[in-house]
Amino acid sequence: MLSQKRNRIVVLLLAAALAGGGAWIYQTQGSAPAATEEKEGKDVAQRKLPLTFTGGHDTDPQDRGRPVVLVAAALGVKPEVFREAFRGVTPARDGKPTPEQARANKAALMKVLAPYGVTNERLDEVSDYYRYQPQRGELWKVTAARGYALVEQGKVRQVVVTEAGSGYSAPPRATVQGMEAVPLKVTLHFGKDLKKNGSVAAVEVVGAEAEK
Numbered sequence: 001m002l003s004q005k006r007n008r009i010v011v012l013l014l015a016a017a018l019a020g021g022g023a024w025i026y027q028t029q030g031s032a033p034a035a036t037e038e039k040e041g042k043d044v045a046q047r048k049l050p051l052t053f054t055g056g057h058d059t060d061p062q063d064r065g066r067p068v069v070l071v072a073a074a075l076g077v078k079p080e081v082f083r084e085a086f087r088g089v090t091p092a093r094d095g096k097p098t099p100e101q102a103r104a105n106k107a108a109l110m111k112v113l114a115p116y117g118v119t120n121e122r123l124d125e126v127s128d129y130y131r132y133q134p135q136r137g138e139l140w141k142v143t144a145a146r147g148y149a150l151v152e153q154g155k156v157r158q159v160v161v162t163e164a165g166s167g168y169s170a171p172p173r174a175t176v177q178g179m180e181a182v183p184l185k186v187t188l189h190f191g192k193d194l195k196k197n198g199s200v201a202a203v204e205v206v207g208a209e210a211e212k
Contacts, residue, residue, distance in 0.1 A: 049148060051146065051159070051175065052174070054173045055170070055173050056171060056173075142166065143167060145164055145168075146165070148160055167198045168188055168199070185205075187200070
């Protein structure tokens with residue numbers, strides 16, 4: 001009789017353990033859909049939309065197509081200083097000055113730029129870097145900027161520039177893909193580093209959209 005009671009107790013304990021384990025397994029399986037739904041909700045609420053940059057290569061009419069803001073920044077002078085220096089230059093009609101014209105033009109430029117610490121070698125480097133022939137449909141060296149907007153619940157919360165680009169002589173127009181009506185302001189950086197001169201320093205939402 002004692003042995004039968006013990007066996008009955010063991011059976012009851014095993015049944016309870018299995019019942020408890022079954023309940024635990026059921027709860028674990030039942031919690032998965034809730035976690036998945038929560039993750040999907042976050043994915044819908046937060047998205048990354050790419051930015052599109054257009055334009056940004058305008059020049060001042062008085063410069064006749066020359067990217068003076070870029071050249072001046074690379075030389076470490078103000079645009080008006082380079083414009084003053086360029087007034088003494090006589091451009092060749094075919095874009096190929098004679099040796100005498102080249103020497104005269106260089107002397108005119110250095111007369112104004114040398115007092116600002118610009119060397120003959122640096123002037124050649126910068127001039128060669130930004131030299132181009134617009135009549136052939138060319139443009140000076142330009143690297144496109146890239147970025148994305150972080151969108152939550154249909155509103156732009158943050159704009160991130162992943163590649164600053166270079167060679168922008170004026171702020172390009174930036175838009176969020178699929179949200180082109182959102183106004184964005186582009187700020188540029190100018191400096192002596194040719195690879196970073198005319199790069200995008202920041203992009204921000206402006207106007208009423210920035211306050212939402």
